[in-house]
Amino acid sequence: xxxxxxxxxxxxxxxxxxxxxxxxxxxxxxxxxxxxxxxxxxxxxxxxxxxxxxxxxxxxxxxxxxxxxxxxxxxxxxxxxxxxxxxxxxxxxxxxxxxxxxxxxxxxxxxxxxxxxxxxxxxxxxxxxxxxxxxxxxxxxxxxxxxxxxxxxxxxxxxxxxxxxxxxxxxxxxxxxxxxxxxxxxxxxxxxxxxxxxxxxxxxxxxxxxxxxxxxxxxxxxxxxxxxxxxxxxxxxxxxxxxxxxxxxxxxxxxxxxxxxxxxxxxxxxxxxxxxxxxxxxxxxxxxxxxxxxxxxxxxxxxxxxxxxxxxxxxxxxxxxxxxxxxxxxxxxxxxxxxxxxxxxxxxxxxxxxxxxxxxxxxxxxxxxxxxxxxxxxxxxxxxxxxxxxxxxxxxxxxxxxxxxxxxxxxxxxxxxxxxxxxxxxxxxxxxxxxxxxxxxxxxxxxxxxxxxxxxxxxxxxxxxxxxxxxxxxxxxxxxxxxxxxxxxxxxxxxxxxxxxxxxxxxxxxxxxxxxxxxxxxxxxxxxxxxxxxxxxxxxxxxxxxxxxxxxxxxxxxxxxxxxxxxxxxxxxxxxxxxxxxxxxxxxxxxxxxx
RNA sequence: GCGCUCGUAGCUCAAUGGAUAGAGCAUUUGACUACGGAUCAAAAGGUUAGGGGUUCGAGUCCCUUCGAGCGCGCCA
Numbered sequence: 001x002x003x004x005x006x007x008x009x010x011x012x013x014x015x016x017x018x019x020x021x022x023x024x025x026x027x028x029x030x031x032x033x034x035x036x037x038x039x040x041x042x043x044x045x046x047x048x049x050x051x052x053x054x055x056x057x058x059x060x061x062x063x064x065x066x067x068x069x070x071x072x073x074x075x076x077x078x079x080x081x082x083x084x085x086x087x088x089x090x091x092x093x094x095x096x097x098x099x100x101x102x103x104x105x106x107x108x109x110x111x112x113x114x115x116x117x118x119x120x121x122x123x124x125x126x127x128x129x130x131x132x133x134x135x136x137x138x139x140x141x142x143x144x145x146x147x148x149x150x151x152x153x154x155x156x157x158x159x160x161x162x163x164x165x166x167x168x169x170x171x172x173x174x175x176x177x178x179x180x181x182x183x184x185x186x187x188x189x190x191x192x193x194x195x196x197x198x199x200x201x202x203x204x205x206x207x208x209x210x211x212x213x214x215x216x217x218x219x220x221x222x223x224x225x226x227x228x229x230x231x232x233x234x235x236x237x238x239x240x241x242x243x244x245x246x247x248x249x250x251x252x253x254x255x256x257x258x259x260x261x262x263x264x265x266x267x268x269x270x271x272x273x274x275x276x277x278x279x280x281x282x283x284x285x286x287x288x289x290x291x292x293x294x295x296x297x298x299x300x301x302x303x304x305x306x307x308x309x310x311x312x313x314x315x316x317x318x319x320x321x322x323x324x325x326x327x328x329x330x331x332x333x334x335x336x337x338x339x340x341x342x343x344x345x346x347x348x349x350x351x352x353x354x355x356x357x358x359x360x361x362x363x364x365x366x367x368x369x370x371x372x373x374x375x376x377x378x379x380x381x382x383x384x385x386x387x388x389x390x391x392x393x394x395x396x397x398x399x400x401x402x403x404x405x406x407x408x409x410x411x412x413x414x415x416x417x418x419x420x421x422x423x424x425x426x427x428x429x430x431x432x433x434x435x436x437x438x439x440x441x442x443x444x445x446x447x448x449x450x451x452x453x454x455x456x457x458x459x460x461x462x463x464x465x466x467x468x469x470x471x472x473x474x475x476x477x478x479x480x481x482x483x484x485x486x487x488x489x490x491x492x493x494x495x496x497x498x499x500x501x502x503x504x505x506x507x508x509x510x511x512x513x514x515x516x517x518x519x520x521x522x523x524x525x526x527x528x529x530x531x532x533x534x535x536x537x538x539x540x541x542x543x544x545x546x547x548x549x550x551x552x553x554x555x556x557x558x559x560x561x562x563x564x565x566x567x568x569x570x571x572x573x574x575x576x577x578x579x580x581x582x583x584x585x586x587x588x589x590x591x592x593x594x595x
Numbered sequence: 596g597c598g599c600u601c602g603u604a605g606c607u608c609a610a611u612g613g614a615u616a617g618a619g620c621a622u623u624u625g626a627c628u629a630c631g632g633a634u635c636a637a638a639a640g641g642u643u644a645g646g647g648g649u650u651c652g653a654g655u656c657c658c659u660u661c662g663a664g665c666g667c668g669c670c671a
Contacts, residue, residue, distance in 0.1 A: 048611070058613055065651060096614050097651075141671080178671065277671085303669055314667055316597065325669045332671045359665050361599060389600080390664085427633060455608060459601065460664080466620095467607065471633045473619035474608075481633065488631055528611085540609065543618080550635085559630045595633090 022123065022520045023104050023112060024048075024055050026088065031057055031100075034081040038074070039063050053091075053101035054517055060098045071098025106507040109516050113505050116520060117575055122582055124523045126168040133164050134172045134343050137355035138269060141178035142254040142276075143187050145209040146261050147406040148399050148463075149357075152388045155452045157355035158267040158588045159535045160386070163526060166586055172347060175269055176339070177258070179251050179276035183215075185233035188246045189225060190215035196249060203253035206260075206410055237329075251276070264413050266445055267588060275339075283338035284330045288323060296374055302326035308369040311362070321366045333367065340371045344381060351382040353533065358387040358458065386533045389460035391452075399463050413445065419469055420444030423477075424595060431594070442590040443469075443477055450476035453587055454539035474543045479580055480591055482546040485553070486577040487593040490570070493559055497574050505571040506564065511552040515572055518548045522579050526586065535587060542583045549576045 024047050031045035043059055050056035060075035067074060075094040085092060091103045116123035137157020140146045157173075164171045190211065191199045202211050218225045235243040255271060262269045288304060291297045297304045298320070305320030313319040321333050343349045354364055364385045371377035393399045401407045421440035424431065431439065451468035454475075455461045471477045490497055507513045525541035558569040581591040 046611085046613080048613075050614090052614070056613085061613070061651065071651075099614070139671095181671070183670090301668075305668080312597065312667080314596065314598095320668060322669045327669080329669085331669065333669095335671090357665095358600060360671095362666060363671095365599095387600085396663090423633095428631095459608095462607065464607075470620080475619085477633085478619090481631090485631060485633095492630065532611095536609085540618095543609095547618085553630085554635060557630065561630095594631095 022523050023088070023109065023517065024521070025524065026112075027055055027057070027102060027104075030082065030085055030088070031059065031078065034078045034083070035059055035063065037081045038077055039067070049521075050099075050101060052095065052099075054104045054513075055102045056095075057100035057102065060094075060100065064098060074098065075100050104513075104517070106513065109507055109513065109520065110505050112520050113516050113571075113575060116522070117505075117571070117578075118501075121166065122522050122575075122579055123520065124167065124526045130168050130170055131350035132170045132172065132348055133351045133353065134174055134347065134349050135161050135164070135353045135355065136174045136176055136339075137161075138267075139176045139178065139356075140254075140258055142251050143183075143208055144178075144212050144254075145206070145406075146258065146409040148391045148409060148412060149406060150409060151391060151412075151448075152452055152457070153355045153357070154262075154265060154267055154269070155449050155588065156386065156388060156457055156535060157353075158265075158269070159449075159453055159586065160353065160355065160530070160533060161268060162586050162588060163530050163535075163538075166526070167530065172349075173269060173273040174275040175258075175273045177255070177274060177276040179254075180278040180281065182233050184236055184247060184250070185229035185231070186215045186219045186225070187212070187250055188232050188236070188243060189228045190218065191246055191250060193218075196246075200249070200253055203257060206257060206408075208254070208257065209405075209408075261409055261413075264410065264445070265449075266590070277332070277335050280335050280338035280342065283341060284334050287334055287337050287341065290376075291323060291374060294374055296370075297323060306370050306373070308366055308373065310369075311366055319366075321370055333363070333370075336363075336367045337371060337374075337376075340367065340383070341376055344376060344378070349381060351384065353384050353386050355386045355388070358389055361385060361387060384533065386457070388457040392460050392462045394462060394464065396462065413448065415465075416444035416448045416469075417441050418444070419465060420447065420477075423469060428595065435594075439592045439595050442592050443480060443595065446476035446480060446584070446589040449587065449589055450479075450539065453535040454543075455536055457534060457536065474539065476584070476589055477595075479542055479546050479584060480589075480595060482549055483577055483580045483584070483591040484593060484595045486549075486573045486580075489558060489573055493570065495570060497577075500567065500571050500574055503567045503571050505575075506568045508565070509552075509556050511548070511555045512569075512572060515545075515548040515552045515576065518545045519572075519575050519579050522583070525583075538583060538586060542580060545576065545579055545583075552576075 028045050028047040031047065032043070035043040035045050043063055046058035046062070048056055048058060060078055061071045064071035064074045072094055075098045079092060079094065079100065082092070086105070088105060088108045089102050090105045093101055095101045135157050138150060138154040140150050161171050161173055199211065202208070219229055232243060236247055255274060259271070288297070291306065296306055298307055300320050303320070303322050303326045304324040305322050307318045307320055311319040322331060323334050324330055340352070343352055356364065368377065368383045377383060391399045399407055417440050420443040421436065424436050424440050424443065447468040451461070451463070467473070468475055469477060471481055505516070507516055521541065525538055529535060529538040552572065556569060558566065558573060561569060584591045
């Protein structure tokens, strides 16, 4: 069976988040003082990774302009005010038009690595204050198949949840499933026609699209059925008990199905995270009443609407946000407003992140504008659209199955595992069948997730089995392989990884220093990824670590080296494996110990 | 028509306003009886869609043209 679905970080403890930072940040702090002394005000030293050194400081160039002085003079002046940095730096020198190139002292890097390794979070600092973050993601529809369209929201949202939890924020996952609205009249009537037993069976084999399409077909072709459906919607909204019971059957069967997909995908979502549209029904009249009493509602073509500054329709007239339809019903905008009230007033959020496709941008902007205007969303609370692009086929059009339909998520994940299984069987035929299955699952699911997470989320990406399952390049299998290789070294060495706790790393070769410098930037990588809500930044970082490890592995023999080098290198191996495993874990991807 | 997003090597993708725009694949050349060959090294490949501007410095910011995708009143 699968492992349990708990996040990997334990509860905060005294041993984590102990204030260490990556070398570039520490360097930045030192330079900030020198720049402030020189310029008379706070200046960002602009410390960056460099191809010419371990780090470069760019601040002198921008300051020079303001001071009307030659940049190199300013850079030299800064160095003069820097004080003694020999504890940290081996060399500090002005280069080019006014850059300052810095090479760190090996002992300093050794120390920082030792500190990071004593921390179960590997140096990643806790959020300054623990914030309450709602992440709204996945959101499939009841009685409908989950398809590739749900992949990105689910995978990206899950990764962001894991990262927020990792840095100590209080995260509330919200799965805003589509469990209400006019289609339920037709779905319930179709359920009645089929009989519950048969309908339940259809759901359990995962053929939800068939169920939905049959209902839709009858609705369009059969006026009597259509009328029954309308009446059923009225009964549902009126809370008629038998109707509600059948509605619950539909929801329960659907969520069972969603959960199967979520376990298959290995994401954290459970029934506890369900916050369907129906959850907010009682709040909808409150939304209207508050807006009305606040003087925010206007009448337009019989509907209650809000007009918000800056939104116009195709005739260049003010574009309304429809709060209550002409027929008295509510639509999704009203529900989204209720969501904001719930999250702010009941949950006390600091941040709301909507992991929703890019086409919803205008809608979410209007929801934000409306709730800010109504005074429900304080300026201190962040509302952020974590937008993403489409999954495309090799033809650069929306990914479709051969028959032209959207691809079922379950079928796609099955295929991923099957393809991974074939690769594992071919490459490592000695593995036991059970191990092969488990590794195939980790590799196949990991490949799909990583392909989705490793490119800038706002862009479309092209879905390509061969590329995502390749062991070369920026892929999950490559990172997993690097991790498995390290585990193999320890098996051969017959050294327990935790026995190295007292061993101090000692950098000598340049490949070691490159690797260590990379490992020490885990903190920055994670926090930058959260700041930008861009998982691909963490992916790029992990790929760079794996690449640096490959360079180390090729040039720095581990097991063949004499002590104390051997032990020091084993520490670097252990550190790399921990960063890779933890980093992949933050993306929701497992790292097998052999593959 | 208005608005949003995107356009980087043959392909797929990176790149906090910083030095010579980086990777992988594919191509070409080479290395080693191997701490896991699922390897490594090297070469070649670019007017960052075009044009203008801001800046000491622009793939990145602003304007504009072209191209692609998506939104724009009672579905969600």
